[in-house]
Amino acid sequence: MYVGDKWTAQDNFDTALDKDGNAVSYSQVEVDASQVDTTKPGIYSVMYTYEGVTTTAKVTVKAKQTTIKAHDSTIYIGDKWTAQDNFDTALDKDGNAVGFSQIEVDASQVDTTKPGIYSVMYTYEGVTTTAKVIVKEKQTTIKAHDSTIYVGDKWTAQDNFDTALDKDGNAVDFSQIEVDASQVDTTKSGIHSVTYTYEGVTTTAKVIVKAKQTINPTKPSDSINGGKKKQIVSSHRSYGIRKPKKVKAYYK
Known part of the structure; x- marks a missing residue:
């Protein structure tokens, strides 16, 4: 058995017979279990006596090796998370590894949609450990x-x-x-x-x-009158001079 387990002397009793071979009930048997201490590891003796016949049984009390280890973690709003993410290891009372599927988990407080500090509890064979899940707002x-x-x-x-x-x-x-x-x-x-x-x-x-907008330069002569060449025609004018009238002459 293990430290803290419930135990009575009857747990180790099997059978008893009287001198005629008839079965004797446990209540008729004298028991000395004074040495047994279930709060401490050790090997203890229990004596059972009936009509001068005594037999002894040994009660081995072991320390429980049951443990659960879990770690705290920090996640961000919207991150995927399961209670198994914070679970590390667990051992049974004999020190054998225990799978996560055998662990009782209470993650009811965790809300990954809101910033906060939440607790997750992991329990196995009466042993409980708690991990914290810190949910932060993303600043990305x-x-x-x-x-x-x-x-x-x-x-x-x-x-x-x-x-x-x-x-x-x-x-x-x-x-x-x-x-x-x-x-x-x-x-x-x-x-x-x-x-x-x-x-x-x-x-x-x-x-x-x-698109780049470029301006093509023009020739100076083409820039006059909107780029149209003007034909300059010189003319001669006379000022203040009258043309002589033609005179007809008649001769005899």
Whole structure:
């Protein structure tokens, strides 16, 4: 038996016969169990006597090796969690390993949709241990901005990236960000999307690619009169001079 187990001297008694071979009930047997102490490990003797005949039984009291080990943990809102995540090991009273399926679990307090500190209890053969589950709010964020460039300009996805934080609020380097810039084509005008993802959080930035507007220079002579050549015609005018009238002459 094990420390703390219930025990009576009758547990070790089997049978007794009188001198005629008739069965004798336990109540007629004289018992000395004064040495037995079920609160301490040890080997104890119990004596059973009837009509001058005595027999002795040994009661071995062992220390229980029953144990359950579990650990505290920190998770974030929305994370998947089961009570088995915090369970480590369990042993029965003889020190043999016990599977999680044999453990009685009370995880009724845990709510992974709200920040808080919750208790989970694991029980086996009267032994209970408690683990804490700390549920935190995720601080994961990614910030990026829209931009405008022109056809042929150099551009990388990092140009639109601003900052990122992990679930604990620590800064995250751009090299850790998953980027999808497959839609961006800097050789053609248009509005293109770039997505930045980290730990399940995604943000999108727009890259506006514009066509370059160039102006061709014109020749000075063509710039007169809207580029039309004007034909200059010189003319001669006489001022204040009258043309002589023609006079007809008659002769005899």
